[in-house]
Structure formats: C-alpha cells, structure tokens
Amino acid sequence: MTSPYGLAGKAAIVTGASRGIGRAVAKALVQAGARVCVTARDPGGVSRVAEELGGVGLSGSVADPAHLWELTELTLRSFGRIDVVVNNAATNEPYGPLMDADPDRWREAFTVNVEAPLRLVQCAWRAWMGEHGGAVVNVCTEGAAHVGPNVGAYGTSKAALIHLTQQLAGELAPTVRVNSVSPGLVRTEMARFVWERAEDEVASGLPLGRIGEPEDIARAVVWLASDAAEWVTGTDLLVDGGTRVRAAYSSAAYAVHDRLRDHHLPGA
Numbered sequence: 001m002t003s004p005y006g007l008a009g010k011a012a013i014v015t016g017a018s019r020g021i022g023r024a025v026a027k028a029l030v031q032a033g034a035r036v037c038v039t040a041r042d043p044g045g046v047s048r049v050a051e052e053l054g055g056v057g058l059s060g061s062v063a064d065p066a067h068l069w070e071l072t073e074l075t076l077r078s079f080g081r082i083d084v085v086v087n088n089a090a091t092n093e094p095y096g097p098l099m100d101a102d103p104d105r106w107r108e109a110f111t112v113n114v115e116a117p118l119r120l121v122q123c124a125w126r127a128w129m130g131e132h133g134g135a136v137v138n139v140c141t142e143g144a145a146h147v148g149p150n151v152g153a154y155g156t157s158k159a160a161l162i163h164l165t166q167q168l169a170g171e172l173a174p175t176v177r178v179n180s181v182s183p184g185l186v187r188t189e190m191a192r193f194v195w196e197r198a199e200d201e202v203a204s205g206l207p208l209g210r211i212g213e214p215e216d217i218a219r220a221v222v223w224l225a226s227d228a229a230e231w232v233t234g235t236d237l238l239v240d241g242g243t244r245v246r247a248a249y250s251s252a253a254y255a256v257h258d259r260l261r262d263h264h265l266p267g268a
C-alpha cells in the first residue's frame with residue numbers, strides 16, 4: 001500500500017496491542033504501509049492481532065526486561081529494521097487513595113508505565129535507531145495534567161512518562177523524535193468502568209460531543225510516528241474531544257471524576 005506518511009516499508013513495535021488503542025494503532029500503522037511487531041501478555045490475543053495484520057507478535061509482560069529485548073530482536077530478525085516504537089501498554093492499578101496503596105503495586109505501576117517505555121527505547125536505540133534514526137510515541141493520558149479521585153498511582157506514573165518523553169526527545173535528537181499522545185476517555189476495556197454507565201453524561205459535557213474511539217488515538221499516533229511530523233519532537237498531543245477546555249463549554253460537573261469517585265474495586 002502506498003503511504004501518505006512515509007511509513008511504507010518501515011517497521012514498528014507496538015506494546016499492548018492485543019486490543020483497544022494498541023490494536024487500533026498497529027492496524028493504522030499497517031494501513032499506512034508499515035509492518036508491525038505486537039505484544040501483550042495474553043498469547044491468544046497477540047497471535048490473533050499479529051495474524052490479522054500480517055505482522056509478527058510475541059507474548060509477555062513489558063515489565064520483564066528480557067521480553068523487551070526479545071521483542072527488539074524479533075522485530076529486527078523479521079523486518080531488518082526498527083523505525084517506530086509505540087509504548088502503549090499500561091496499568092491503571094493500584095486504584096484507590098494513595099494512603100492505602102501497597103508500595104509493591106505502586107512500584108509495579110511505575111515499572112509498566114515508565115520503566116518499560118525507557119527500557120524499550122534503550123533496546124531499539126542500541127539495536128537500530130541510534131544509528132539509523134526513528135520515532136517513538138508514548139501513550140500517556142489527558143489526566144496526567146491534573147489530579148483525580150483514586151487514580152494517584154496511574155496519574156503520577158503517566159506524568160512521569162510525559163516528562164520522560166520530553167527528556168528523551170532532547171537527548172535523542174536529532175536522530176530519533178520522541179513524542180506522546182494523551183487520550184481523553186476512550187471506549188476500551190481499561191476505561192469500561194468509566195464510560196459504560198456514564199457515556200451519555202460524559203459525552204454531553206464534552207465540547208466535541210462524544211467519547212473517544214481507539215481509532216481517534218491511532219490517527220494521532222501514526223501522524224507523530226510519520227515523516228509528516230518530521231519537525232515535531234518533545235510534544236504531547238492531546239486527543240481528548242475538548243476535555244481540557246470543557247469549562248468554557250459547559251458548567252456541568254465532570255462526569256469522569258464522578259465515576260472515578262464512585263468506583264469500588266471488587267472486594268474493596
């Protein structure tokens with residue numbers, strides 16, 4: 001397929017690509033002409049998506065440094081290059097007030113959401129990008145810019161990921177561009193507990209009138225990964241339906257925070 005973005009023949013690694021935003025990103029990259037290596041923990045989900053997209057896949061956790069290196073080697077072996085890394089896998093746990101947070105689970109959030117993206121970029125840099133160039137896109141969150149009920153570990157780790165994005169953008173320039181995309185509320189499994197019972201309420205408070213779909217985020221990721229964004233590095237691209245500017249649109253309470261406040265984990 002000819003690519004309007006200069007992604008034809010390029011190779012990309014997408015983490016957390018068995019469903020949701022990661023799967024949509026991998027699909028959009030393939031539609032733009034790239035070849036993809038996908039990963040997630042569930043082997044069935046990984047092989048389904050790899051097969052669907054004509055790419056390769058490897059199951060495992062991004063928290064495991066050996067898995068990240070194997071992923072890098074598989075991509076290089078399969079495609080002979082690594083042009084794009086999309087750090088999308090994440091956890092939104094531990095959920096709840098920080099005074100109740102188990103330090104081991106807090107550390108796990110940082111391992112998955114911050115340390116793994118750094119490690120995977122290090123792998124790709126050493127294996128290919130340091131010499132040949134490339135682009136990294138980290139998936140953060142609109143919520144990283146402010147506090148919210150029960151999401152302290154998630155928000156703090158994602159704020160760290162935005163800072164990591166900017167730091168790496170400076171350190172790896174001009175060879176590798178590093179940017180992030182920050183989604184608002186998107187219709188995926190991770191956020192099901194927020195949108196499932198409050199979709200109309202959330203949508204009516206948003207300037208653009210609906211919650212996000214994974215494809216909304218995928219288009220932004222593909223653009224940042226592509227040559228169309230060749231003069232863009234260190235930026236965080238909000239794709240949030242106007243969530244940040246909603247105060248000028250509606251005086252309604254923020255329904256997302258209401259849902260986060262009301263949500264209780266099973267057994268809690």
Ligand SMILES: NC(=O)c1ccc[n+]([C@@H]2O[C@H](COP(=O)([O-])OP(=O)(O)OC[C@H]3O[C@@H](n4cnc5c(N)ncnc54)[C@H](OP(=O)(O)O)[C@@H]3O)[C@@H](O)[C@H]2O)c1
Pocket residue numbers: 015016017018019020021022039040041042045060061062063087088089090091112139140141142182183184185186187188189190191
């Ligand atoms: N949905 C939203 O409203 C929203 C808003 C802001 C930001 N985001 C961000 O968007 C990204 C994608 O989330 P999503 O909403 O698409 O969630 P999702 O539908 O739950 O998908 C998460 C993906 O990550 C994989 N994953 C989770 N933990 C992993 C680990 N330790 N190692 C490897 N893979 C792992 C999951 O597969 P396995 O379970 O099989 O590993 C799955 O493929 C995340 O960075 C999230 O923080 C989402």
